[in-house]
Amino acid sequence: MSDFDHPLKKYFRNGINYKTCPGCGNGIISASILRAIDSSGKDFDSFAFVSGIGCSGWIPSPFYNTDVLHVTHGRAIAAATGLKLALPEINVMVIAGDGDTGAIGGNHLIHGARRNINITVITVNNRIYGMTGGQAAPTTPRFSPTSSSPFGTIERPFDLCRIVEAAGGTFVARWTTFHTRQLSATIRKALDHKGFSFIEVLSQCPVHYGKIEGMRGNAPAMMEQLRDNTYVWKPDTVKNDKIPVGIFVHEMGIPEMTSEIERLRIKAGYHE
Amino acid sequence: MIHINSEACKGCGICISMCPSNVLTFSDEFNSTGFRYPVVKNSDSCTGCGNCMVYCPDFAIVVKNDEE
């Protein structure tokens, strides 16, 4: 034990002590986010985090030492929209899980993308509802035995990135906890993107999802699996069975909502 | 070069598996919360790549490369 400080400690309110399960991907994603912010040089006070209900909602709440708004399940993007419209100059980042974003919050996800509101949404996709005891999520692969599907899930899972792309998302990306460095670099790009940025991060839930894979408690094995079951997508890649990761959409020049609101004010005759 | 906060560790083993140079292994002792934590077994092999630091979910490892 030595008297050193983790370089990211300055971003935490009261020391770093995530109460996550051993091996949970949350901490890796949190570090990726903070490294991206750190390297951007932007003042942490210029950030506001809005998080949902579920384990990933606990990434910024209550740990990050800046403005954090922890709302009801599924409504983070809606609350973030209101916050960004009232304070367009701050960087608004939403951190929520796959259930929060893709199930109960699905409607707000597609409308956020459609509006091209300038926020960055990080969806931690562990393909399960972890906090409530391992129930099936809309991202859980078919035939998975979960605590709410003892005979196996029968529904097909969502591809959240394709949904956001179809809804008009102008920055759409996916990485995994294995790809932590690429994730950080992509978050940097997303922060600079003037529009709705969506980054899905496949993550390990060693306790609940690990059980389905026969890897309960084995985070290293789950991360190796994330590495082996994904491939880095490029525009000319031939589709294969693995899950594509990378930046799928990075469209600039699409009207962004806060700028459009400003334009409407001028059109309505408002003078400051 | 590698500073390990053994008390913050939850024994997940990610650092050990992510190390490309086989530098780390699990300790024999437990920390106060009952987890085995990483200890350096091959310090000469360490390249300072920082994987252990970057992948630790508990921010329990710091790699400093500005030392001798």
Added chain:
Amino acid sequence: MGNLACAEGALAAGCQFYAGYPITPASEIMQHMSGRIFQEGGTFLQTEDEIAAMASVIGASWGGAKAMTATCGPGISLMQENIGLAVMTETPCVIVNVQRGGPSTGSTGLSSQGDLFQVKYGSQGDYPVIAIAPSSPQEMYEHTIWAFNKSEKYRTPVFVLSDRLVGHMSESVDFYLPEDINIENRKIREKYDGPGQEMFLSPEGVAPMPVFGRGLKAHVTGSSHYPDGSRNVADAELMDYIIKTLKNKIERSLKDISLTEKEYMEDAEIAVVSWGSTFRSCLSAVKDCRSMGLPAGSFRPVTVWPFPENEIREISEKVKTIIVCENNMGQLYHMVRSAALDKAKVVFLPPEKLGTLIKPARIVEKVREAL
């Protein structure tokens, strides 16, 4: 019309953010705001549903804006979870409910007063709200300004509990000059005072709000939390403190919040109690009674929540009968009955047909019956 007066009242109070979803009979508020608020430099957002409307109102309020939404009963039902969030996080906001016939999709073409309990008890758990019930377009204007002021002062959601009769009523409305309007603004925390700073649940007053974007490092959560915003979902002492403190924040300011109107009550033997749209028929009926020599009086809770328990108790000690007149199956009636504590007889009087305007003659007849 009443709805337009409401929107103008909001703008006069300094509303800078409107989010809403179309619903009969409240859509006129949204439509009027969709043009006017831009003229005032604000933001209008038509959301994908009422849930998003309430969520974005909360987000905007934490961004420093005076924020509101307007809807009807079905929309309030959808907003309930986030109404609870606004109460728990002490977020100033105004919610207008232009009630219509229910239940469910109900009768869009008819009015009702079926949401009295919904605005107070519709979300989970025990919590206080403030609700004011206008009875005219003029009051739609004035009460909306009042609602913003109280929501800012007490960091709480405030309901403007209107209905179709009042929302779609057309009468002339006097607007005030800006210099004649009393505007209250939330107290904002001046500086960051470290992780333990008080941001919520002040035991004596209202904690200054750590509005976002000012380096105040606010932590806002709907989970049970300490005054510094940190979470603890397992501490009974804390939960007890939270529920009682939120309640006391409103209750200890009853003098400031509770508005009532009395007419002809000094020597009344029969009290006619009404709120919102039924008030006008009741006052008219009481005047008719008096001209016939019948000792009736009118009592109106202008603010229906918090309910003026003490005043009802005082009345119950002086009168023989209290007639509660409302356009539903009995909601304020139950509150009056329990406050009257059997000291006076309490009688419920809805319109002959629910959803319609109650005729003063019907009220006069009931007064006669009671004597």
